[in-house]
Amino acid sequence: MMTKRIFTLSPLALALSSLFVAPSYAQETEKEDQAMEQIVVTGSYIKSLEQAIDLKRSNIGFSDSIVASDIADFPEQNLAEALQRMPGVTIERNKGLGQKVNVRSLPSEFTFVSINNLATASGSGGRDVEFDMFASEIIQSVTVKKSSTAADEEGGIAGSVAITTARPFDYDGRKLVASVEGAYNEISEESDPKLTFLASDTFGDWGALASFAFSQRTNRTDSNSGIDFRPLSRFLEKKGSSQWQSDQAADVLERDTGITINDRFDSDETSRVVFLNKVGDRSYLTEQEKWGATLSLQYKPSSEFSLTFDGLLGNFDDHEDEYDASAYAASSVSSLERINQYDSSTLGDYGITVLTDVDYAATQHEFLSKEHSSDTDYQQFSIAMDWVVGDWDIYGLVGYSGADKTTESTNLKHTAYRATRSRYTSTGAETIPSNNPDTFDMYNSPEAYLFDYNEVNLEAISDDKYAAQLDFSRQFSLDSFPALTKLQFGARYTDKSKERNYGTNRATGPSAGDTSWVGTRTLAESELTNISDLVNGGEYLSDVPSKQGWSQISNRYARNQLRYEGFGVDFEPDQYYQVAEKTTAIYAMTDFAFDIGDMPATLNTGVRYIDTKVDSSGYHQVQNDDGSTSYTSTPVSKSGGYTEVLPSINFTLELNDDLVLRAAASQTLMRPSLTDIAYKRTVSLSEFKYRDGNPDLKPTYADQWELGLEWYLEDGGLLAVSYFEKEIEGVVRESLTGVVNGVTKYNDNGTVDGVYDFDVYQKVNAEGSYDVSGVEFIAQIPFARFSSMLEGFGVNANYTTLNNSLTGASDLGIPTPPEGLADETYNLTFYYENESFDARISYNYKDKYVEYIERDMYPVYRDAYGQTDVSFGYSINDSVKFTLEGINITDEATKGYTLDPAFPSMYEFSGRRFALGVRAIF
Structure with a gap:
């Protein structure tokens, strides 16, 4: 039988939870046999932490979760910032705004992101998701899965971020929620509004949920950068x-x-x-405007059948001077x-x-x-079915996620x-x-x-992703084979494309x-x-x-x-390219439950087969037949593909009622960016280089394993430690693949700078591999366990440290860690809560990391960065709450340097941000 989720939210939790509903379905959360049959979100931060711990214990493999109150009751500006307090999760900031998510400090393109079981389009064409287009209010819960199963669409070398949203039957009857907030940036001296509204109701076998949200952000950034x-x-x-x-x-x-x-x-x-x-x-002066509208229609005549249509429309308008x-x-x-x-x-x-x-x-x-200026229209639609037929649970999904982005x-x-x-x-x-x-x-x-x-x-970029999936699972209780508890198998087809x-x-x-x-x-x-x-x-x-x-x-x-009358920009035919990627996957996995001595154990093992076909078309510059130094753009296209078999295994052993030993091993991959696959040639005059796309790129692979101990405390606390290793091969690197002789380079004023030989660089799968290993600690401790006088106080902390083998990406042989990888990250939150008042102070730290390799020779580092945020809330009754929040209250600067801090490359301030809001339910 399908595990039933019941969300009973207080006024506060409702105001903070899913004010958008994205059209898809979180299959793993619905389908795993969880010890917890009922999820109840009360609006309390402490209770939300307890719910997240229950999810962690019951999920297959290594994972961490946050739920509605935990997500939105901090002063987040978008979805990326809502995730940064999870164990092993850090973010990349751009002018004071969280933009991309790193799991265990690996590069953001190593993380797979889905909203309700659909890969998320963002308009970048890459695998990394631009989270700045999403508000944290769209989220009901987030699970970061750090070990994969055969049923996962993509494991993600770093991990996968599985986002879920609410549906009408997640609520008990009619709900009307509204919130208003005003935020102030001290550098720009501008105030920004934020409005949200949600309405949900059920009518017998039918339910409907609609929401709308609107927000603006004005932020000034001063920067001594570009050095x-x-x-x-x-x-x-x-x-x-x-x-x-x-x-x-x-x-x-x-x-x-x-x-x-x-x-x-x-x-x-x-x-x-x-x-x-x-x-x-x-x-810089950055002005952003976001809006989103959602509709979820659900038909649920019984607990054995549900059919849901979800739709999400949104727009992110970003303008920067x-x-x-x-x-x-x-x-x-x-x-x-x-x-x-x-x-x-x-x-x-x-x-x-x-x-x-x-x-x-x-x-x-x-x-x-x-x-x-960039304008992104986001849309996502899906129909999901869950049907229990006898002993079988049948899940089906058809969906589309797309983004159209225009940049000037x-x-x-x-x-x-x-x-x-x-x-x-x-x-x-x-x-x-x-x-x-x-x-x-x-x-x-x-x-x-x-x-x-x-x-x-x-x-102009169109980023389109289609998906269809059919999944079958059955629970077993066989006298002849009592260890076998579940069989699951299915197939998934995806069609992803980028047109530019x-x-x-x-x-x-x-x-x-x-x-x-x-x-x-x-x-x-x-x-x-x-x-x-x-x-x-x-x-x-x-x-x-x-x-x-x-x-x-x-x-x-x-x-x-300084533009003449009739000035305009036309698209250039030879700058067009299109990439299409079609993937068919079949998978099967089984669950076993047995005892080792008197200790209960579970085992999940499975395999996923993937067949991928890639078609890339565009234009390529070739030298004229007469050997002259001018070049002609010629249309070209190429098809390719690859097949892979990816095994996985996850194991748990309950050493006692509170202590769990967990282990996992798998092979997983991350596909190359569609932008890197595309046929195209760009020129960097300052570097005397051409850069070509490479349709023959293959995925980056990882063989990974993890072993950990999790101690679940009686009062809702958790102490956990795990050790993980990843052997990563086929990393996409830029490499010299040719030379174009006799290129005439001109200055901006039209004079001839000289005639040079330009190197041609392409992204290639680098030979060899490198190892990443690390230790992750989690401590979630209510202080009431030490003394009743400390009731309501507690700490939620996590720390991740990494060790990696150097990759030597520099052309000068300078030892260089992978771009985006930080050796240490930690999050620390102290909180207090009673019936009417709550307070939180949080510090997030990310160690230095290589941001890029200047001219493929000199590593440029983003310096270590720590930020302090605070949140205060006061509920005047069961329906209305006032909040005061502060972001970067210590006014930290973002810094960078080339090779050594003695040679700074960035010194950037985006200032503090304060917000005052009220949330209510009618």
């Missing part, structure tokens, strides 16, 4: 009419550091002398003038010398007014070439006047900046084709606005004394005055 290394090969490889740059760089290097370059074209030698390329001062004052020391007409300071000891183990303070002959200074990026660029000095500071870097008589103050010389272009890029269009256009004059503004119109000829007025709020990076504000062109002025 990077550049190898001295930038100047040393110059020849022909630019030979003077190479000679001068070599002479200055030898004169001021004593370093002699033996071969100016040996990249291994020249790439070990690096200079500070870019100094960027940026300020970025204002950037930058200096690029590696300009096409520059070279070294004087090396004031250098560091050959910090990175001496890698043979790298960093030129930390240098005068440059002609740095390229830029004022950039940028605008990034603009860049208004003014440039000035002058001799200046760039150097590192304790918080980043700065550019100041040098001793050269041609120097200037880059922030206060608008007449020196000349118009380059006003560029607009337009991209892209186009670009530039305004360079008052009419189409007119270039009269280029190199003649100065920045001073346009209307200029102080940076603090462009982005709202106070002074730029006011806590950094050396920083100063500046004035530049607003994006509004750029749209209205």
Whole structure:
């Protein structure tokens, strides 16, 4: 028989729980034989923790769960932030907002995400889900599964995040819920509204649930970022009419550091002398608007049959103004003038010398007014059936999840070439006047900046995922084979596709084709606005004394005055690509229950067979038959595929009534990003590289096992520890696969920079494997077990530490951990609760990790980050509650560095955020 779920929610829990209902079904939660027959969510944080512990104990394999009150009773801004307090779960932040989820600190693309048994589309085309488009209010419960079963669609190398939402029969009768909240960001000095409404009722055998939610977010971020290394090969490889740059760089290097370059074209030698390329001062104003509407219709004539239609429509509109004052020391007409300071000891183990303070002959200074707008329409529909026929439980699902995302990026660029000095500071870097008589103050010389272009890029992505599944399971109680308790088998078909269009256009004059503004119109000829007025709020990076504000062109002025009449962007046919992936899977697994001595044991074992077919089509640039240096885009397509057999086993042994030994082993995979599979070629002029898609990519695989002990305390507490290992192979890495000779590279002003050989890089499955192992601790302890005076107090904490074998992804052989992997993460929450008042303070920490590999040579780290959030609630009666919440109350900065903290690459503030709200049930 199917396990029955009953959700009895208090007014608070209702206000916090599923105000969206996504169209799908959490099969594992419904179908596992759980010891807990009834799930009752009362609105109490303590009770929600107890429910999560019950789910952990009854689920197959290693998992952790949170339920409605636990999810939404913290000051989360979206779904990613709602998940960050779970054991082993951390998030990647972007300008103060949680965006992607990491499980056990592995890269986000190693995590599989589903909403009610449907893989979630987000418009990125990747496997990682952009959680910033979802509000935490859509969620009823979340289970992070860290060991897989044969019935799972994808195991996920890191784990799988299984999200469930509510349906009408989850509630007892009619429910009407509403909540209102206002939030304030201290940097932007803006207040944002948030409104939610839910209505649910049952009518005999029928039920209906509808909801609507709307929220806005305005956030300012100040950032001294974009700072990077550049190898001295930038100047040393110059020849022909630019030979003077190479000679001068070599002479200055030898004169001021004593370093002699033996071969100016040996990249291994020249790439070990690096200079500070870019100094960027940026300020962002991010404005986001989300809405969603849901409908769930359910027919349930008995406990043996249910048929449910779920629909979700939503929109995420994200608009960001970025204002950037930058200096690029590696300009096409520059070279070294004087090396004031250098560091050959910090990175001496890698043979790298960093030129930390240098005068440059002609740095390229830029004022950039940028605008990034994305609009994502999300939709998900499904019909799910659960039917008990005799001894068989039959589950069926057909569903669709899709996202259509349109992105427009603009860049208004003014440039000035002058001799200046760039150097590192304790918080980043700065550019100041040098001793050269041609120097200037880059922030206060608008007449020196000349118009380059006003560029607009337009991209449209359709991300579609279809699924159909039929599953059969039967419980057994056989005298001849008493250990066999359950047999389950089924099949699932999925069809995933990504389609992309892209186009670009530039305004360079008052009419189409007119270039009269280029190199003649100065920045001073346009209307200029102080940076603090462009982005709202106070002074730029006011806590950094050396920083100063500046004035530049607003994006509004750029749209209205620096685009000619009739300006538009058309999609370019040769920028189109499409990728389709069709997968058929069949699986079977069995459950056994038996005793080892007097200790009850359970065993789940199974196997999943997957057959995948991939079709990729697009355009590829090829050299002309006459050998000329121009290139033609040719339509191409390719089909491929692979088959896999993935076994899994999960085992539990109850050492006593409260102590459980758990073990699991499986082979699992994560498929490559559809973007990486697509036929396409992109160019990076600054790196002298082409990057091609690779339709022949295969998945990344992991052989993994885990062993743990779980001690369930009588008063709803938990102490748990587990050790896990993963051997990961076939990791997708960027690799040199060819060379294009004789490519003419142009500067932005149209002049020829030179003729170069461009390397061609592709994503490939790297040879060999690397190991990741770790230990995870969980402590959920109500303090009342120590003293009755501590009733209502408690702690919910978890800690994960990892050890990994280095992968050597750097072209210079610099030992580098996998991108996105942090050695340590922990979450710590202290709470207090009584009948009318509750309070929580939570600290989340993620250790440093490699964010990307600069120029495939220099690892760039996101520094360790810890954030403190608080929440207070007061219920004036059984129906109404007021809340006060704070995010990042200690105003932590996000920092980054290249290889060592001595060479900072990012110093970013997004400020504190406070919210006041009221929730009620009618």
